[in-house]
Amino acid sequence: MNNDSRFLFRYVVVSDTHVRPSVIDDSSPWPVNARANARARYAVELINRAAPAFVLHLGDVVHPLPSLSSYEDAISEAKEILAGLDAPLHVIPGNHDIGDKPMPGLPAAPVDAESIEKFRANFGEDWQAFEHGGCRFVLLNVELLNSGLEREQVQKAWLEAELARPFAGRTFVFTHYPTHILAPDEPSNYDNLDEPARSWLMGLIAQANVSAVFSGHVHNFFHNRVGGTDFYVLPSTSFVRQDYAEFFRQAPAAELGRDDAAKLGFLVIDVFEDAVVVHTARTLGLELEARGAAAGSTAEHRAMRQIPPVGWRGNRLGVNLRHDWAEVVKLPFNGPMDEFLRKEARNDYTLFNLVDFGVRKVRVPLRDFDDPSYRERLELLCELGIEITAFQFGIPGEATLSLVERHAAQIATFEIIAPWQERHALLAAIAARRATLPIRLALACITSSADGDTVGSQFAHYVSYGFSESRWEEIADFSRTSDAAGLIDAFVFTVPVREGVIGAVERLGRRARELGIGVNVNVRLASEIPSEVIDDDALIAARVAEAVIAACAWRDQDLFIDTFNSLDRGYFPRTGLCDRLLNPTPAGEVYRNLGLVLQDDDIGIGAAGAGDTLALEAAGEKLILVGAPGRQGLPSSSGWLLLGDGCHCIDVPEGHAGPLLACRREWLETRAPMMLPRGLASS
Incomplete structure (x- = not known):
């Protein structure tokens, strides 16, 4: 539109x-x-x-x-x-x-x-x-x-x-x-x-x-x-x-x-x-x-x-679509309606949530474009105004680059994940085709437990992607001394789950602008330990709130929350924006409601204050993000959000929005007294 x-x-x-x-x-x-x-x-x-x-x-x-x-x-x-x-x-x-x-x-x-x-x-x-x-x-x-x-x-x-x-x-x-x-x-x-x-x-x-x-x-x-x-x-x-x-x-x-x-x-x-x-x-x-x-x-x-x-144009914070989001299910023949045939239907509730939440950016494997059932749905996402980041592991060959080229109209960013030691070979592989790929190219390194320090016999079997902030100078040197500046539009960084989002995104963005390079950010909701469960609703909601604000405040970066649908089995379990019934979690409600409050306005962020508060300003309105301690020893820097002179609020842990004066007075006074605007206590 x-x-x-x-x-x-x-x-x-x-x-x-x-x-x-x-x-x-x-x-x-x-x-x-x-x-x-x-x-x-x-x-x-x-x-x-x-x-x-x-x-x-x-x-x-x-x-x-x-x-x-x-x-x-x-x-x-x-x-x-x-x-x-x-x-x-x-x-x-x-x-x-x-x-x-x-x-x-x-x-x-x-x-x-x-x-x-x-x-x-x-x-x-x-x-x-x-x-x-x-x-x-x-x-x-x-x-x-x-x-x-x-x-x-x-x-x-x-x-x-x-x-x-x-x-x-x-x-x-x-x-x-x-x-x-x-x-x-x-x-x-x-x-x-x-x-x-x-x-x-x-x-x-x-x-x-x-x-x-x-x-x-x-x-x-x-x-x-x-x-x-x-x-x-x-x-x-x-x-x-x-x-x-x-x-x-x-x-x-x-x-x-x-x-x-x-x-x-x-x-x-x-x-x-x-x-x-x-x-x-x-x-x-x-x-x-x-x-x-x-x-x-x-x-x-x-x-x-x-x-x-x-x-309303939706939410600038992107999401990872790890699960099968275009699955066709063969339903059992079972009356009273369809007693005599096996009906087929596609589970469209991920799409329903993308629309309801106002998601504007998604991240999927490039191979989804090779699957006809996914390809048709990806084209639909584009028609709905959703930008697609497609990622590929390893140095792309001719077939991969041809696939990207064929679907350049649907792919906003092509993200290449490769071992860092192969970076020069990667540049050589894409140099000849860069002119025919009129899309954004981003580079991420693979990160795993093999890269970290070992303690005794401890081994976590960790695999992810994205550079850590500690490797900034290494990236800066590579960008200055190679042809990467003419080929790579952005480098992908990861913010670990035990690190605050807003501070990391602000620092990365400031450094990137000074160097003249782009930055994408992977905001993890999972631990680096594959068996550790990250399921504290208040904590996840708070982290998502930070990421939504950061995505609005620093628009020259693409931020993705990982992940959209919850993982409650297998490895790296964590709560996402939707549960296993594809219904909104508290974090999903926060994502939607905070996006509606901010409405893509320019965000000004002040310094953290007493009581773990964060001052914001959007479209002339004053907002205060108030902290609530999370479990599991993880930082939490948001609890409730108030807009303006107390006319609206968002319960970040629970995800619901409504008029402040309809909220329970005793809740505000006992759990967030610093949030009451002057003169409101007696109203």
């Missing part, structure tokens, strides 16, 4: 609220369904905070099927809840609202004319099109497709005419059932649109150059790109479809994965003149009762999660 691109408008897409009746509801055996109404109220309030021009609901407004006696009561409840929206609402029907698609072997009765009329009486037309801000919005009743009902042909004729109509702006399409969840040619299953309607609709979408298609039904997030069209499948606000808990090699969340609350939410779409930016908005399973008060079990300072502001 062009930084000068003019903002046009914002809208919100929400799905699968599954509102239940006010009376006893026997339509689901799952306890979490009883929380759907309060979760929908919270979602409505959070949507209002986003201030959209309008809201689109993709169906399954209610949970009871039209044939049940509780259906009308649930409809009344849903209309009361959705009436709380400040913006106009457009609704299309889901299978719980009008009946399942006409496919043998499904658990509920198929759509019929009577259920459609019930929906229309309550929510208006079951399909429609409207224009706003130079864009066209096409809302469909896809349960009708393949049904053989008379109304199916009426909708098909209408849609063909609508999409054939010349239209100069963007077109967005909205459905309940997705056309597909993995590939357009996948077999029919409970979660996609069946043939022949699928190919017919996909053909119309391609011919009309539709910008994006948004669908619900699956209660999990997916993002595919076919041609020039983005296909989004939305999360739910009520519960997660627990059959997809098979994505994770970890015990499921509550109710066998159905109450995996961190995966609940909706999408916020910002439309600019030259771009469409999609934000995820987690609701975290938080609830509001009818009176509008936060549920009693919800911490007050968590009452409302921050929504990205218009124009």
Whole structure:
């Protein structure tokens, strides 16, 4: 997106609220369904905070099927809840609202004319099109497709005419059932649109150059790109479809994965003149009762999660994607939905988190570009505005350099990791091809326990990358006396886990500017001992907060936190920004919330003060980062962050943000008294 691109408008897409009746509801055996109404109220309030021009609901407004006696009561409840929206609402029907698609072997009765009329009486037309801000919005009743009902042909004729109509702006399409969840040619299953309607609709979408298609039904997030069209499948606000808990090699969340609350939410779409930016908005399973008060079990300072502001460009701190972030999983055949086939789906929750956290830089092995499944996803990351650093171990040969050259449009930095003694051979290998590689080249050395001092028989089996700060003069001499200055754009340094981030990055940056070279920084979260577990949430959150601030303060350096997803088995275990269920850890919440507070502003950093505090300034606002002692003998220089005159704060160990005056007064007074701005104590 062009930084000068003019903002046009914002809208919100929400799905699968599954509102239940006010009376006893026997339509689901799952306890979490009883929380759907309060979760929908919270979602409505959070949507209002986003201030959209309008809201689109993709169906399954209610949970009871039209044939049940509780259906009308649930409809009344849903209309009361959705009436709380400040913006106009457009609704299309889901299978719980009008009946399942006409496919043998499904658990509920198929759509019929009577259920459609019930929906229309309550929510208006079951399909429609409207224009706003130079864009066209096409809302469909896809349960009708393949049904053989008379109304199916009426909708098909209408849609063909609508999409054939010349239209100069963007077109967005909205459905309940997705056309597909993995590939357009996948077999029919409970979660996609069946043939022949699928190919017919996909053909119309391609011919009309539709910008994006948004669908619900699956209660999990997916993002595919076919041609020039983005296909989004939305999360739910009520519960997660627990059959997809098979994505994770970890015990499921509550109710066998159905109450995996961190995966609940909706999408916020910002439309600019030259771009469409999609934000995820987690609701975290938080609830509001009818009176509008936060549920009693919800911490007050968590009452409302921050929504990205218009124009938010994300977080400058990069992340390492060590895990398989594009894995396709074969799900077990297990009803009630797909009892008779082995459905395939890609686990897109790493992508979901990258979008939610506002990640702008990722680091992956160069070999990912040689894998078709990764390559397609890497191209998608680039389209989403995420810069890619691709690394390679060893002196690159002809095949490696050709691979880099072919994907130069997607690779922002090519990082070469090599033994330091081979540095001159490395320069010789890349010298002839440097002119054809119009990307940034970074050099890192391999570091291992073989390089360190041994004590008796102690041996740690340590392997990593990046120069230590103690080797600065060695790097400076090499840069001055060789051809590296004309070939290498940056050198990669590592900040060990027992070293403060801000001080190290400041020193490296100052020295690099004096010498005229670039610096990349690997911020380790792991120990140098492969069996030592680094899992102190407050400590990791504090370190991530420092790294976020450093990445904003010194923009001529690329910083990467290692790692994005937690490692809780194998070697060098440490907590990352996401846990093994791919839900945010406290450090992940800090990464996101602090990035939203700073909003890519210029950061001024003052000296550390009493009580292990650090003074900052961003966009004229005063901030104070306050220390809290970490376990494991590791330094921690951040606990809470306050913005301005106490109007906002971030709980760094827990990762939540909210108004300062909503936070517990006694917490501030007993644990961080130095943070209270003058005159606030009596407020």
